[in-house]
Amino acid sequence: MIKTVEWTDDGVVMIDQRLLPAEELYPLLKTYEEVARAIEDMVVRGAPAIGVSAAMGIALGVKNSSASSVEELDSDFERICQRMSKTRPTAVNLFWSVERMRWAFKSARREGASSDDIKKRLIDEAQAIHREDIESNRRMGRFGAALIPDQATVLTHCNAGALATAGFGTALGVIRAAVEAGKRVEVFADETRPFLQGARLTAWELAKDHIPVTLITDGMAGHFLKSGRVDCVIVGADRIAANGDVANKIGTYMVAVAAHENNIPFYVAAPLTTIDLKLNSGDEIPIESRSAAEVTHFRGNPVAPPDVGAANPAFDVTPHRYVSAIITDRGVAREPYDTSLRALFESKDEG
């Protein structure tokens, strides 16, 4: 199993996703600032993996704190949480994770825990978030696998696999679960410019698992959707609004529209932690804008003429009308998402 991010006694270890597939390196991050920068620089990416990494970064920062009182520790904790919250704006799992760590901190304080106890409880909480993410992916996989026909060709965009989570995957978790259930599945992977998560990460993961994968450029997806070669699309998500609008890696919207136009199911796989019921629609989701150099350069080498500007929105929003179903760790939601997504949260509260 691929280990995306792990807690160790010495710090947080994560696979450097910028170097894959050429190199498989696992840097040890010894400070929360190093973890924050790793999230910003996309050493780690993928909404659930960002959430897990942020929690570990917070636990690490608090562990390293030299605060001499619980009050001082609280103030260090808040500073660390704020730093972590500023790393990337779109994936809501980050904020969910920070809130959960805050809740753990506050309940420890409320119970009069010592600084050492608080530190230990935050480490436990981060590890619980890590463990629960894998369990959540497994449940999602079981729910989603039922939607994948035997001998299916599935198209995916970006990487919503083990590398985007604590270790099994959302969209790729559904594919893995279908394969584990004995179905033959092959995958078309969009290369996903500019960061090439599809070419570098999805292809790498699937090849490791011996799941047949064909790499295509992003512009080819429509051609294969139109030609009847694809049975369904599955992608992950970075934030889902209450009405079912889905923010995901830039390029997802065009895939969804082309799938819709060709009557091919378009599925989104994401845990409830990716759903933001506070937002009524996708219009309210903040879209991160990244450096133009990620578009104009390729591994440091320019591909465009100097002085040519580039836009680099990292995500787009797919309106819910293009989404055939949202596969979560609590079950599968369909239109009307306004009610079906809320119902999943209520079932969780009951559960």
Added chain:
Amino acid sequence: MIKTVEWTDDGVVMIDQRLLPAEELYPLLKTYEEVARAIEDMVVRGAPAIGVSAAMGIALGVKNSSASSVEELDSDFERICQRMSKTRPTAVNLFWSVERMRWAFKSARREGASSDDIKKRLIDEAQAIHREDIESNRRMGRFGAALIPDQATVLTHCNAGALATAGFGTALGVIRAAVEAGKRVEVFADETRPFLQGARLTAWELAKDHIPVTLITDGMAGHFLKSGRVDCVIVGADRIAANGDVANKIGTYMVAVAAHENNIPFYVAAPLTTIDLKLNSGDEIPIESRSAAEVTHFRGNPVAPPDVGAANPAFDVTPHRYVSAIITDRGVAREPYDTSLRALFESKDEG
């Protein structure tokens, strides 16, 4: 003005489009086989530019022939035409150009021309094709410019500029003509994977002409079409069927669908030589499949894991229902294309 391909007494000179924008090199091709390989390897690309290059390659091959009789020259000529026809299957301008050279050869023979006369007439014919292509682009530009609003933001895919033609451009020719008419136009250029014609060629051409250009990855086009930032789309074409279905660079179909979904005009600019009335629909257009290495590697360096396969269809077909208008060198055609395209050919015969 950018010189894509030129006839000289020493051979055919063309700018090596694979090296742009990093290097601006103009190799001299001394044999028809070198010209054929330059077309196959995409030293030159773009439907009209391929047509012009093929004509020059044929003229060059015939000029170099050591045939000792007109009959022998005829047999050399046929071999050269067949070699040239096998370079790339999709762009119909190639076949149109070969046919036109064949017609010139036959009429020269019919008139009892000597080998030297035939050689001269084929050179003249290739140069006429070159000259007429530029004139055709200029006319197309005038027809198309009327469709571009002042202060428009135009999205384009691939390169349908001076580099795709003998020197002015089809889609970019329309943009240039609008700018020459005093309109302020800015351009979003899709980078156009895998060959990056947008990043390397379109951005380079527009920057040279001081037309503001913003580079985006192919997957971003939908985001900007949906967000109201784009007033219209203009692309070129490699072959257009009688019903208005358009084969163009892979990725065009997704742009057309996203434009349609957002009620943004989607225009195709192409000379009549790109329209193939022999084909009833786009289903009959042969789509070239190129090497997987163009997708899995970037300038010789692998981006995907070894042993991962890739698909590489070089073109896709946009059904005519997504095409708002086809801008030709004889006027603007709209639905129903079955009749409007034929009418343009008839007006040409009269003209």
